[in-house]
Every structure is written in C-alpha cells, then in structure tokens.
Amino acid sequence: MDMKEILKSGIEQALQETINSGGLPAGEYPEIVLEVPPQKEFGDFSTNIAMQSARVARQNPRAIAETLISHMDFDWLERAEVAGAGFINFFLKSDMVYDTLKAILNAGDQYGVQPLRARDTIQVEYVSANPTGPLHVGHGRGAAYGSALVNLLRAAGYNVQSEYYINDAGNQIDNMAISIEYRFQELQGATLVFPPKRNEDGSMPEFDIPEGALVFPFPENGYRGPDIIETAKAIAEREGFDKLNAMNEADRVALFKEEGLKEKLARLEETLSNFRVTFDNWFSERTVHEADEIHHSVEALKALGKVYEKDGALWLKSTDYGDDKDRVVIRDNGVPTYLAADIAYHRNKYDRGFKEMIDIWGADHHGYVCRVKAAMAAFGYDPDKLTVLLLQMVALFRDGQLVKLSKRSG
Structure with a gap:
C-alpha cells in the first residue's frame, strides 16, 4: 500500500477502536477523504472525517477529532x-517518506504497475499508414x-x-505497383x-514530351x-531482368504488387521496431475483402433498413445517428467506398469482443469518426x-x- 492507503487504514482503525470503547456511537x-494541505506547516495530509461524522456521532467535530487522535x-x-x-492534520515520520522513496527505487519500472x-x-x-513507402516523422508522432x-x-x-491495420487493398497499392513497373x-x-501539378480548375497543363521517351x-x-x-532494383536483381521482361505487363505488375508490398511491410516493421514500437496483431485489409465482409456488412445494414438506394448507389442513413449527411457505401459502379471497408473492419473489431476500442487517427480523418460510429450504432453495437x-500532423519548414510530408511525392 502507498502512504495514503496506510494513513486511511489507520484512521479507519482508530474510528473502529473509538466506537468499540464507547467514545463514539455505532x-x-x-x-475517509485525505487531502494534501496547501501549506507544509499544516502537515503532510489532512482529513475532515471528524466534521463529516458530526451528524452520525451527534458530537462536536473538534471533540470527535480529539477522540480519534487519542487512538x-x-x-x-x-x-x-x-x-x-x-x-x-497528520505529520508523518521522515523515515516513512524515505522508505517510500526506497520502495519506488527498488521497484524500478514495475513501480505502480497494477x-x-x-x-x-x-x-x-x-x-496504420499505407504500406506504400517509408514512414515519415508525422507517422512517428502517432x-x-x-x-x-x-x-x-x-x-x-x-x-x-x-493492432496495425494494413491498408493493403485498393488504388494506392495498385499505384505503387505501376510506379515500380x-x-x-x-x-x-x-x-x-x-506530369506537373494540375491547374486550379483541375485540368492538366500542356508540357513537352522529350523525343525518345520510351515510357510516358x-x-x-x-x-x-x-x-x-x-x-524496383531489388526485385529486378532478385527475379532477373530476363524473367521479368519475358512476362506480359499485367503479370509483371502483379508480381511487383506482391513483392513490393512484402518489402514495404518489412521496412515498416523494421522502422517501428527500431523506434521500440511493436504490435500484437497486423490486420490485413485484404482479409476483409477476401472474406467478402464488406458485402456481408452492407447486406446486414440493408436488412436492418439502414441502407437505401439512390442514383444507382447505396447510401448509409448516417444522419439518423448525428451525421450531417448520409454517406455512400457502394458507388453507382458497384465499387465499395473506403467507408464501406472501414465499416466492415470495425464490425470485425466489435465481433472480436473487446470491451473498449481506441483508434488513433490523423486529424485529416476527423470526418470519418461520426460515419463509422453511425454504422456501428446502426448494427446495434x-x-x-x-x-x-x-493527432495533428507535425509541420516542418525548410x-x-x-x-x-507525403509518401506519394517522396
């Protein structure tokens, strides 16, 4: 027990002895509440138990205090x-303070551990950064x-x-594979x-194509x-240029996708380990797609009457749960939105039975908080x-x- 617990136990003992001796009625x-006095001359700890007990004991608080102190x-x-x-007011012997300090030092990094x-x-x-490149200092803060x-x-x-949620499905992984190609x-x-940056109206400016550009x-x-x-160099040296050139482009890009993803994940894990950050579970987004959990989740919401069709797309009734507007979960082309994948992933979390779940996101994802919570409420969770x-990203100046800070721009 720490000193406050020892003192509290001592007051309880004194109170019980006072009752047993007839000094106070049962x-x-x-x-018992303990406080640290604002000034050292008033002692190490203070309690108002005598004042709080006056109504039960039907005695003057000072008389109650004197009786307790006598025990x-x-x-x-x-x-x-x-x-x-x-x-x-309680004044502790200095040895008690020193003994507590010794106990803290002896306990080391186990002090206070419950x-x-x-x-x-x-x-x-x-x-949970996309596995498409090295982690930067913004990820380090998270x-x-x-x-x-x-x-x-x-x-x-x-x-x-x-848990680390691996975003290993979707356009960003395809873009990484094409970039390696x-x-x-x-x-x-x-x-x-x-290509240069787009114009303010979103159009692409004209720019010269160097003569002899083989890939453009x-x-x-x-x-x-x-x-x-x-x-690209590591994969080419490992697989061989001749082998890769003998493949058709689609198969080669598919290989770059898988091998590139393995390498990026290994680098992520190594970087985090060097930073003394490890994870109990690495959860692949692909498993959500492979198990068709997105489809099952959307169908479950539809069966609950929480999803409706409009303009060929499927919409979550997130406004029923405080969102400012309803959100698309399946686009009119049949492709799920990022929100749909997040819904399936968080449904998976709830079904794993945790009492509490904490997500740490970048501030740029703040709009998703209400949407994901709305979907969980719609399921009945x-x-x-x-x-x-x-977490707000750090700002760096040069x-x-x-x-x-961007993996895409390097």
Missing part, C-alpha cells in the same frame, strides 16, 4: 493535530503516442491488444516524364520517392465502446517554407 460513518498510536505517525472547526485484469480488454489501433498509451494502459492493469523500365534505359507519362498518382527505385483520438 453507525454508518462517511468515507492513533502508529509507528509511522510523528503527531496529529486538530485544526480549525475539526480538521485533523495486476492484469484479463477481462478488461482494450484494443488500441494506431499508425507511433510514439499510441505506444505510450498502450504501455500506460497495461501498467494500469488493462488487457491490451495493439515504370521505375523498372527506367532501369533499362527508358526516359520517364513526370509517369502516373499522376504514382509514388515518386527514391524508395520505389530501390524496390454501442458506439461509445469506440473512442477515436485525433528555408522558411512548409515542407509537405
């Missing part, structure tokens, strides 16, 4: 004094925050599972031309970082079991100019 006395003969107590209308409560399950999902939160919750006795062609002498243009949504060049914490 009854239901209030809970306090503890080896850790230097003295106790009555103050004001009936406060009791026993595991296996039933108090919490899942914390954080970082990694540090999430890891510290996991460690604190575990020290408090919670049964915590940390173009860099592979560049390794063999092709000239790549990078580099995808507008491609990944331009030097890591893609390294990936308790949306308050999901807490979303938002020569007075803001530097954008």
Whole structure:
C-alpha cells in the first residue's frame, strides 16, 4: 500500500477502536477523504472525517477529532493535530517518506504497475499508414503516442491488444505497383516524364514530351520517392531482368504488387521496431475483402433498413445517428467506398469482443469518426465502446517554407 492507503487504514482503525470503547456511537460513518494541505506547516495530509461524522456521532467535530487522535498510536505517525472547526492534520515520520522513496527505487519500472485484469480488454489501433513507402516523422508522432498509451494502459492493469491495420487493398497499392513497373523500365534505359501539378480548375497543363521517351507519362498518382527505385532494383536483381521482361505487363505488375508490398511491410516493421514500437496483431485489409465482409456488412445494414438506394448507389442513413449527411457505401459502379471497408473492419473489431476500442487517427480523418460510429450504432453495437483520438500532423519548414510530408511525392 502507498502512504495514503496506510494513513486511511489507520484512521479507519482508530474510528473502529473509538466506537468499540464507547467514545463514539455505532453507525454508518462517511468515507475517509485525505487531502494534501496547501501549506507544509499544516502537515503532510489532512482529513475532515471528524466534521463529516458530526451528524452520525451527534458530537462536536473538534471533540470527535480529539477522540480519534487519542487512538492513533502508529509507528509511522510523528503527531496529529486538530485544526480549525475539526480538521485533523497528520505529520508523518521522515523515515516513512524515505522508505517510500526506497520502495519506488527498488521497484524500478514495475513501480505502480497494477495486476492484469484479463477481462478488461482494450484494443488500441494506431499508425496504420499505407504500406506504400517509408514512414515519415508525422507517422512517428502517432507511433510514439499510441505506444505510450498502450504501455500506460497495461501498467494500469488493462488487457491490451495493439493492432496495425494494413491498408493493403485498393488504388494506392495498385499505384505503387505501376510506379515500380515504370521505375523498372527506367532501369533499362527508358526516359520517364513526370506530369506537373494540375491547374486550379483541375485540368492538366500542356508540357513537352522529350523525343525518345520510351515510357510516358509517369502516373499522376504514382509514388515518386527514391524508395520505389530501390524496390524496383531489388526485385529486378532478385527475379532477373530476363524473367521479368519475358512476362506480359499485367503479370509483371502483379508480381511487383506482391513483392513490393512484402518489402514495404518489412521496412515498416523494421522502422517501428527500431523506434521500440511493436504490435500484437497486423490486420490485413485484404482479409476483409477476401472474406467478402464488406458485402456481408452492407447486406446486414440493408436488412436492418439502414441502407437505401439512390442514383444507382447505396447510401448509409448516417444522419439518423448525428451525421450531417448520409454517406455512400457502394458507388453507382458497384465499387465499395473506403467507408464501406472501414465499416466492415470495425464490425470485425466489435465481433472480436473487446470491451473498449481506441483508434488513433490523423486529424485529416476527423470526418470519418461520426460515419463509422453511425454504422456501428446502426448494427446495434454501442458506439461509445469506440473512442477515436485525433493527432495533428507535425509541420516542418525548410528555408522558411512548409515542407509537405507525403509518401506519394517522396
């Protein structure tokens, strides 16, 4: 027990001895509350238990305080004094303070750690950056925050599972694979031309195509970082240029997609491990697609009357749960939105039976909080079991100019 618990136990003992000796009548006395006095001359701790007990004991608070003090003969107590209308101020022996400090030092990093409560399950999902390039300092902030939160919750006795949600499905992975393909062609002498930024109206400005450009243009949504060049070179050296050139483009891009994803994930895990951040579970978005969980989730919402059709698309009735407008879950071309995948993933989380779930997102995802919670409420889950914490990205400047943090731009 810490010093406050020892003192509280001592007051309870003194109160019971006073009742047993007839100094106070039996009854239901209030809970003992300890406070640290504002000034050191008033002692190390103070309690108003005598004042709070006056109604039960039908005695003057100062008289109650004096009686309690008379039953306090503890080896850790230097003295106790009555103050004001009936406060009791406690002055502890200095040895007790030193012993507490020794106990803290002896306990080391286990000081304050509570026993595991296996039933108090919490899942914390954080970082979850797209596996398309190296992590940057913005991701590092989320990694540090999430890891510290996991460690604190575990020290408090919670049964915590940390999870990284791998966004290994969708356009960003396809764009990465195509980017590797173009860099592979560049390794063999092709000239790549990078399109400039779009005009304010969204149109693409005219630009010159160098004569002899064998591959044109580099995808507008491609990944331009030097890591893609390294990936293309590593795969080409491992698989062999002849083998890769003998494949048709579609098969080669498919290989680049799988091999590139493996390499990026390995680099992510290595970087996080060097940062002393590890995860209990790496959850692949692909498993949600392969198990057709998106379709099942949308059909379940439809059966509950929470989804309707409009303009050929399927819409979630998120306004029923506080959202400012309803949201598309299946586009008019039959392709699920990112929200649909998030809904299926979070439904999977709820079905795994955690008592509480915490997501740590970048502030640019704030609009999704209400949508995901709305979908969980529509399923009949308790949306308050999901807490979303938002982290603002760091801002970096070079020569007075803001530097954008982006895997896509490198």
